[in-house]
Amino acid sequence: MDRMPAAKRPAAPFGPLDLQLVLLRRMADHNPDLVEDARHELGVSIADMREANRRWQAMLHAPRGRAAAARYRSVLGAPEATVRRRIGDLDCEARLWALPLWPDLRFEVLTAPNGAVWNAWLVRAPGAEGPALRTLDDLTPWSCTVDEAARAFAPARPLEGTAPTRWGLAFTAPDARGVRHACAAEFTWGLLQRTAISG
Incomplete structure (x- = not known):
C-alpha cells in the first residue's frame, strides 16, 4: 500500500x-x-x-478562527478546574489546565462575563507550595509567577510588557546584605524571565 x-x-x-x-x-x-x-x-x-x-x-x-476561549479549550481539552473570581465589580471565570512541563503551575485563562479572554498565563497550581521570595537572589528565571513576585515585594507597580505575552513589575527588593534596590522584572506568559536593578 x-x-x-x-x-x-x-x-x-x-x-x-x-x-x-x-x-x-x-x-x-x-x-x-x-x-x-x-x-x-x-x-x-x-x-x-x-x-x-x-x-x-x-x-x-485565521479570518474565521475560533474565539480565544474556544481555541484554548480545543487545544487543551476540558479544564482541570474552573474557579469564579471577582475583579472589581465583575464576576469572572478562571479556567485552569495542567501542563506536563510545569507540574507545579497551571495555565490559567481568565474570561470576562461575556466570554472574552482577558488574560492567559501560568499561575501556581492550587495547593502547590510557592517559592520563598525574600531577596534578589531568590528571583531566578522561572522561579515564580507575576502574582507571587508582586505579593512578595509589595507594593509592586505593573509595567507595560514588550509584547502581548509579556508583563513587567517594578518593585523594591533587598539583596543578600539587606541593601534595598529598585528593580524591574520581566515575565513571559506569567513566568519570571529576568530581573534587573533599575536604580
Missing part, C-alpha cells in the same frame, strides 16, 4: 505539547538554555518548536 508523502499528510491536531512549545518559543528570547533543556525533556526539535509557533499564529489570525 502506498504511503502518503510526509509533506501531504494532514497535520496532527494542535494539542497541549504544541502549546507548551509556543510558550517556550517566547521564553527563548531571555533564557535559551532553560528552553533548550525543556525542549529536550519534551523530546522535540527546534523545527518542531518553529512549526508549533507557525500553526499557533495561523490559528490566531
